[in-house]
Every structure is written in C-alpha cells, then in structure tokens.
Amino acid sequence: MKIVTDARTFRADRAWGARDLAEIEGATVRLHWTDQPYRWHVNDGAEVFLVLEGEVEMRYRQGGQEKAVRLGPADMFIAEVGDEHVAHPQGEARILVVERKGSV
Template sequence: MNDSPEEAIDLGRKLATFSEHWQPRTVATFNGHDIMVVKVKGEFVWHSHDDTDDLFLVLHGNLRIELEDRTVRLGPGQLFVVPRGAAHRPVADEEAHLLLIEPTGTPNTGDPATAATRRTI
C-alpha cells in the first residue's frame, strides 16, 4: 500500500489500477480486518463463510446477492451483511465496484483451496 496512514486513500484511484473481476485488492487494514476494493461482473460461486459475516458495500453499479431464501439487490451507497454460515452468491449483470471488509486471511470463496490470492495495492 503506497498511502501513508496520514493520507486519505482514494478508492477510485485504487480501482483504476486493475481490471480483473472477482480479484479483491486490500487497500488498508483495520483492527485485524482487510478493507478491500473489487471489480465484479457475472456470477460468483455459491459459498459460505463459517467463521465470519460477509460485508458488501456497492461503490458503483448494481449487485444482487442471491441467498437460499431470497435475493438482495444493492445499488451505489448500499450495503448488505451476509450472516456467517449463510450460503450466498454475488451476481453483477454489468461491472460493479465494491468495498469489502473481512478478517485478514478470509478466503473469498469460503475455501482456501479455491480462493483468490490476496493482493495489496
């Protein structure tokens, strides 16, 4: 991370540094949690996190979070917390930009064997 703790982190500038979808980038840490930005498009895999809730905050675009019993629709400035253990699948018909907050080391698929490599920018 190139930003010093005394400087604001420009999320738009961070998002402009990559184009891959479903590959979160850590932009800061906070009390043992990674604050990440990610570009998403299409369907992610159904998964759950046994040890933590899953927070999604939409910065740009629209996101659906499909749950077993319902679908939550989010637009810019809206967030949703998936409870720990709940199976879910994020879906974006068009590219969307998200902010995620997770305990450091949480695999994005819920399974370390299939998770994206955590990158810091």
C-alpha cells in the first residue's frame, strides 16, 4: 500500500524527473516534476497526462497544423497512438502520467 501526500510539492532533481507510483498491467503511473519543456514525440501507446499543480501548454500537431491548449490543475490531455505532442510548463508543474511501460 502507498499513500502519496506530497503530489503538490514533489520536486525531482532534474526537469521531467519522476517518481514511479504504480505499474498496472503493462502501464506505468508516474508523478513528474518539471520546469522545462519536453521534446516533440509520439508514444507507442495511449498516454494520459493530468496536471496536478501549475500550468502546462500542451502543443500538438493535427492535420499538419500545430495547435496548443493551456492546461491547469485537474485538466487532462490524452494522446492516442500516433499523436505528436510536446509539453511546455509555464513555470514549475507537477504532472501525473499514465502510459505504456517503457514508452518515450
């Protein structure tokens, strides 16, 4: 059993550092901290991205055009297989990510 009481204050030693919380039938649940953008990527499985603290501008490509949405606490972005995307935190952010184990 695990009880997580610091999700809003967790801080990793580097941008996109994470704490592994659980593995569920091949999927990982990880708590990330960052203050830097990630990189454009495509996951090999679906990804659920839940902002816990802070704001994140999620950029994605759809129909050959780059689009963006601003996410705040309790907002989610769900990327399906093949969805190209990148997260740009606006300051510090804490994010819960559920994705296939070993995914980018």
